[in-house]
Amino acid sequence: MTSTDDRRIHSRDRALPHPPYRIPFLGDLWDLHVTDSSQWGWRGAQRYGGIYERNVLGARITYVSSPELVAEVNNEDRWAKFLGVPIRNLRAVAGDGLFTAHNSEPNWAKAHAILAPAFTQSSMRTYHDSMIESTDKLLQHWASREGSWCDVPADTSKLALDVIGRVAFGFDFETFSGSEPHELVVRFQRVLRYINRAAYSHPLVEATLFRPQRDQHREDIAVIHRLVDDIVASRQSSSGGGDLLDLMLSSVDPVTGEPLSSENIRNQILTFLVAGQETSAGVMAFALHFLSTHSDVVDKVRAEFETVCPDGELTFDRVAKLRYLRQVVDETLRLWPVAPGYFRKARGDTFLGSHPFEAGEWVFVVLLQLHRNDAWGANADEFDPDRWGRERRPADLANLYKPFGTGMRGCIGRQFAYHEILVTLASVVGHFELEPEPGYDLQVTESITLRPSDLRLRMTLRDAGGHQL
Ligand code: HEM
Numbered sequence: 001m002t003s004t005d006d007r008r009i010h011s012r013d014r015a016l017p018h019p020p021y022r023i024p025f026l027g028d029l030w031d032l033h034v035t036d037s038s039q040w041g042w043r044g045a046q047r048y049g050g051i052y053e054r055n056v057l058g059a060r061i062t063y064v065s066s067p068e069l070v071a072e073v074n075n076e077d078r079w080a081k082f083l084g085v086p087i088r089n090l091r092a093v094a095g096d097g098l099f100t101a102h103n104s105e106p107n108w109a110k111a112h113a114i115l116a117p118a119f120t121q122s123s124m125r126t127y128h129d130s131m132i133e134s135t136d137k138l139l140q141h142w143a144s145r146e147g148s149w150c151d152v153p154a155d156t157s158k159l160a161l162d163v164i165g166r167v168a169f170g171f172d173f174e175t176f177s178g179s180e181p182h183e184l185v186v187r188f189q190r191v192l193r194y195i196n197r198a199a200y201s202h203p204l205v206e207a208t209l210f211r212p213q214r215d216q217h218r219e220d221i222a223v224i225h226r227l228v229d230d231i232v233a234s235r236q237s238s239s240g241g242g243d244l245l246d247l248m249l250s251s252v253d254p255v256t257g258e259p260l261s262s263e264n265i266r267n268q269i270l271t272f273l274v275a276g277q278e279t280s281a282g283v284m285a286f287a288l289h290f291l292s293t294h295s296d297v298v299d300k301v302r303a304e305f306e307t308v309c310p311d312g313e314l315t316f317d318r319v320a321k322l323r324y325l326r327q328v329v330d331e332t333l334r335l336w337p338v339a340p341g342y343f344r345k346a347r348g349d350t351f352l353g354s355h356p357f358e359a360g361e362w363v364f365v366v367l368l369q370l371h372r373n374d375a376w377g378a379n380a381d382e383f384d385p386d387r388w389g390r391e392r393r394p395a396d397l398a399n400l401y402k403p404f405g406t407g408m409r410g411c412i413g414r415q416f417a418y419h420e421i422l423v424t425l426a427s428v429v430g431h432f433e434l435e436p437e438p439g440y441d442l443q444v445t446e447s448i449t450l451r452p453s454d455l456r457l458r459m460t461l462r463d464a465g466g467h468q469l
Pocket residue numbers: 081082087098099100112164271272275276277279280283337338339341342343403404405406408409410411412413414416417418
């Protein structure tokens with residue numbers, strides 16, 4: 001860490017690499033990519049280095065990806081979570097829920113203290129059966145479509161919604177029933193699409209050109225809030241189902257002794273839908289893409305499964321023993337961190353490396369580049385789960401791999417995500433041969449998270465031993 005004692009800190013003294021042809025007033029506006037901003041941020045890191053900036057109409061966006069500088073911004077004493085534009089806009093839906101709360105909001109600490117015990121590895125035992133049941137629905141769905149091409153991201157998204165609905169608030173969205181999606185889901189997806197498109201728009205543009213969409217957006221949010229309030233209210237008047245909603249209704253913050261308000265409980269439920277669905281679904285989809293194109297990896301996954309689960313039953317205790325499959329998941333998250341970065345802001349005037357930052361200035365950590373740093377070896381762009389073996393892991397792993405963010409605002413759902421992803425992948429690979437579409441070239445779509453574009457696989461049932469569909 002650099003000492004700040006003997007140097008005056010002015011952001012105007014900060015000169016960082018940036019795209020060429022900077023224009024007065026407009027800055028690097030011409031170089032802004034809105035629909036693939038994370039992948040563009042990554043390309044920039046490859047061109048301009050471990051720290052660079054874009055200046056858009058006077059606003060400076062700093063991209064950080066060298067492990068040394070990322071380690072500095074992860075230092076909780078000097079830097080803290082910042083709500084960048086897309087996350088800040090989510091507050092319209094999830095308010096001061098865990099993911100979108102400002103660091104200073106008292107409800108963050110309260111909700112964190114109440115909910116953290118429900119997200120430990122051992123707590124996953126409580127959700128395991130639900131996860132298995134939801135996964136069975138996916139397997140049935142693909143078995144019924146055997147021989148045809150399956151839209152993998154759409155189906156993993158349905159699965160993750162099924163899981164989170166049941167575990168968070170005991171709600172069955174019936175995602176695989178074949179009927180129309182639930183109103184909450186339809187409106188919720190429209191809200192996320194709107195937020196993503198309008199992230200860098202101007203309110204005047206939204207009030208004129210996009211007025212019908214903006215009005216629809218406002219109506220959607222009002223209806224979503226009412227629907228979730230109804231779920232909370234009906235649970236308040238009945239006995240619970242041992243889910244996260246129950247926990248929130250029946251617990252108090254150990255520090256203040258206060259319970260969460262109904263409004264905050266609604267915000268947390270919507271937070272789990274925002275933060276816990278498309279993330280896990282994206283990882284499952286990317287992993288299935290890699291598995292469909294790496295038969296040697298699939299063989300090892302199956303061999304491990306047969307050793308750990310000789311009778312074909314994936315019990316809770318066995319999931320943690322699927323160590324090679326866990327390497328597959330980590331390798332997938334390394335190459336395609338579905339939450340492709342996070343924002344950090346300076347707590348006070350400070351230096352990042354030799355670059356001065358004034359209090360409140362913020363940076364974006366480019367995980368797509370950090371995760372492919374040279375320290376990962378010459379084949380950093382390749383899918384190679386064996387690199388996670390004890391002898392090959394990079395020594396400085398803690399600063400090279402951050403798919404779940406960092407510090408006290410890092411992902412509370414990490415264990416949850418690993419458990420549901422491992423259960424799903426083990427079950428799918430156990431039951432199906434995965435056939436990639438000829439000529440498929442992985443392209444990545446960005447909304448708030450990343451997912452593979454147009455990924456379709458053909459599933460053929462194999463003899464899965466003990467557990468039959
Ligand atoms: C592989 C899947 C997942 C990934 C890659 C992921 C990634 C992340 C990242 C990077 C952050 C930090 C964001 C920031 O600093 O602004 C975060 C926070 C969070 N995640 Fe996840 N997440 C995943 C799954 C989940 C799941 C399944 C849940 C819930 C069931 C969840 C709930 C949350 C919450 C509530 C926060 C905010 C924590 C806080 O600020 O206290 N996530 N996640």
